[in-house]
Amino acid sequence: MRIAIAGAGGIGGVVGGMLSKSGYDITLVDQWHEHLEKIKKDGLIVKTRDGEHLSKPKVIHISELQNQEIAFDMIFIAVKSYDTEWVSMMMKNYIEKNEGFFVNFQNGVNDERMANIVGAKRSLGCIITIGAAAYEPGIAIRTDNNSPAFKIAEQDGSTTIRAKKLVEIMNFVGKTELSNDLWGERWSKLITNCMANALAGLSGYGTAEVRTELYPRKIGIQLGSEVAKVAKALGHNIYSVGGVSPEALIDAADGKNVEELENSLAESGKRAGSLGYPSFAQDVKKGRRNEIDFLNGYVSKMGKKVGIETPFNDKIVEIIKGLGINFNSDKKHLEPLIKMLNI
Template identity: 50%
Template sequence: MGPRIGIIGGGAIGGYTGGMLTKAGHDVTIVDQWPEHVAAVKANGLTIRHNDGEINVPANYININELQSIDDPFDYVFVAVKSYDTEWAAMLMRRYLKPDGAYVDFQNGINDYRLAETIGAENALGCVITIAAGCYEPGIVLRTDTNPLAYKIGEQDGSDTPRVRELVEVISSASGGTYFTDNLWGERWAKLAINCMVNPMAGITGLTSDKVRTDPRVRDIRTQVGAEVIRVGRALGHTIGDLLGVPAQMFVDAAEGRNIEDLEIEMDKQATNSGVTGRASFLQDVIKHRRTEIEFLNGFVSEQGKKTGVPTPFCDALVAVVREAGVGKLEPNPDNLAPVATLLQN
């Protein structure tokens, strides 16, 4: 019998991952706070769509208020809620995790620090997610990419441990492209660069994930944002690898006026080869008039930039656009980028 897994957050990533693990025969319970979604899965199973295909899985979804009925604790808890919900979600699940169990951060941004502060660094693993997914209606999750790389799992200190190898094996049974990493922080910052380039601009403009990578209206801003994230991450001492196949240094070079066409060729390839055509999670939140994760993406980079002395004017400006609109009030439109675009003239 394999490990018993609990997932807090059964939307796009939590739902897709939990559903595929269930399909592979693992013992998975998914806890979610959207009653209609839970009810739909209980009634009809979880529908997973990917690459024009569709499967239905008898995923074990429960509402948060049903968590009290759990008697058999989990070996692992995957935290797949929004960044701003990290602390309470981790504490909620603590009672239902075995004493020697571990949390696994499945979120956007870099919440590993906060998770470690909440439940102890020795109890926390990280998983860098490189798939794209959506959950637009109850009972259905979509995987909206064709990336061969899906999950990178590691310890916060980079060590190679039995538990991280077990998780790699478990998730590999449900999804190809799952790997161990001894450079969790570097991988986190690489993913953060992607999130900071794609997510806020998708939410601000309404563009889909592929268009944010290639649309001329956002291209130069995207490059500057990516370069800021990479510079800050490097200033903190992290080794930042490729951003879904594109070398990190290419963004820095292009932001400084070097080899711009080379980067655009690579970004066009990425948009085509990854098959990412859906709505970024940030845009999904904007459409639903929900709070966004801006403070934990570009806002986090701005904060770390101040600590390291690395300027982050483009990240600062994107945060300002979202803040000025107010929670749940941002209406996506490319014209929203006008204040950010003025920085390109400097």
């Protein structure tokens, strides 16, 4: 069985490294030349809270793909949301023609965008609940011990042999479960992404600090409650992710049981420690394009579609768009959102 992972950053690196170490035939496809050369020379190191793991996956720079006569049984799409279409189109030429399939390993709700290119029948989704990063060539870092780490789902909610097989494979990376509700799981994860990612990028706070610090926590509750309301209006089931209850978010945003939820979020932040930064914050640090249009911006867009107001998500999008791509994180960027709290 041959597996390609398009995108060898934090998530792609952790998944690819651990699967390669477990004996799977893994090929990492990326455009980060130094990273690929380091892996080719010395192997890929995956750092976790349990230790370091060295593996020797194959690597291909995207410029070398045209010279390859290969067909993969599975292709994992683990690139930034804004790269979904062109990477899916590129990798489509390298899938095994009969039973091969793609798996979406992204934040946001990009499954249909991928499926529109590779075909819905060839598309599965993977909901990621772990944190990961790649700060230097040849190293990928998993920043937590979240469990379950992954959830696998077919787009139509069916239970298939290939989905079960993928669960079996991904258990070598972290505890993996099968879900029958891809869209509910996606929107549930979107709640946690929208509560933390852009806030961390704006302020410089880490994954834990956006929950332990007062103002980011309060803003996050408002952001998350808006996502939950939009998801419900769209008809999706929503679930607790990372200890965050959607119903509790909605109640707290309306002034009910606020202290209880804040204490819960603060405690979960303390347990998480300070190892990681959301991918959005990593992009800001590197001066790269961010995913605001596919996270909070997507919520604002869908909110307008179903008639749900999303003032906090609208405002955070406005702030980030106003700053442009290459800005420095600073707590002062949160001031317009803090004013909206009226405290």
